[in-house]
Amino acid sequence: MAEEGYKVVLNVYDLSNGLARQLSTSFLGKPIEAIWHTGVVVYGNEYFFGGGIQSLPAGTTPYGRPVRVVELGETHIPREVFEDYLRDISPRYTAETYRLMTHNCNNFSNEVAQFLVGAGIPDYILNLPNEVMSSPMGPLIMPMIQNLESTLRSNAAPMATQFVPTSASVSVSAPPMPPPQKKPNSAAGSSESKKQEEEKKSEAAAKVGDSLGGARGKVQEEVMREFAAIMASGTLRASEAAALAMRRVMERHGDATTMQQS
Structure with a gap:
């Protein structure tokens, strides 16, 4: 019998609460849609990187309601195997290794999504640091x-x-x-x-x-x-x-x- 499948989605949040869209052209010289934060939802929990790898029941994170929910696919990986994987990669995701531009919550979500469903998260989220750094500011x-x-x-x-x-x-x-x-x-x-x-x-x-x-x-x-x-x-x-x-x-x-x- 085939293993049970688990739906995998990406919760997408705007940490600026809309202000990036309104004011980015004035501050950066180019429009920025949002300041993205993401978490991967699977097995009824949301997994995200914030001072280390964290897990909370879906819908209870401190980031409020997501502005978008992106369906990533379905995984047949058992929860126990996934959480063993998280323990293996946890030394790479700590407060000491956090980098705002190159090793952040969205990079974590991308790696986790690739492990679960074999595909990453949308490029517009991963490319945000490059968008900011290529601005006049x-x-x-x-x-x-x-x-x-x-x-x-x-x-x-x-x-x-x-x-x-x-x-x-x-x-x-x-x-x-x-x-x-x-x-x-x-x-x-x-x-x-x-x-x-x-x-x-x-x-x-x-x-x-x-x-x-x-x-x-x-x-x-x-x-x-x-x-x-x-x-x-x-x-x-x-x-x-x-x-x-x-x-x-x-x-x-x-x-x-x-x-x-x-």
Whole structure:
């Protein structure tokens, strides 16, 4: 007689509660649909990676109601065999090995899905880190990500990340303005006038770049301060604290940032 089959589904959550879709273009310079978290549901339980491999009865995880439920297929692997497999891979899924960009809950779900049904989870979930890092803000948020990962491993409050200005956000002294001249009537005079107008536009663009660079650095530091304060309260896990810190800062700056982009 064939082994009994077990349905396998993927619960998909948006840790930003819709804010990523609303504000990602303003903060990252490109649209991001959501900040994905996933868990694999099988044998009546949901299995996920958060400070280690965890299992809770389906529908009772701290992430609330999933925004999507993706059917992955059916497995004939007995529960005992699956949980032996989880014990085997558990040394690779701990708080110390967690990496926000390369070794996170979605990577765990993908590996588990391949074991159970021979296929991974949707690419749009796995490709989220690449989407973020390929955005204009990607290089600026990498120091914050590295700081957060260090915090997850040491369980210490993070220091605010120092903002390193890019070439576009470095202030430069404006060149001295040429002395006023009489308006020429020749074609050469017209060319000189256009050149001066272009120089003024370049100076204005440099000032805008400096302002935006400083604003992004302040947002980054605010996120780290919020994260440190939430972790100090001892009421949330690091992954939840990180999502809440980002949400609070995005809510504070969303209107102003959207106006800047208009």
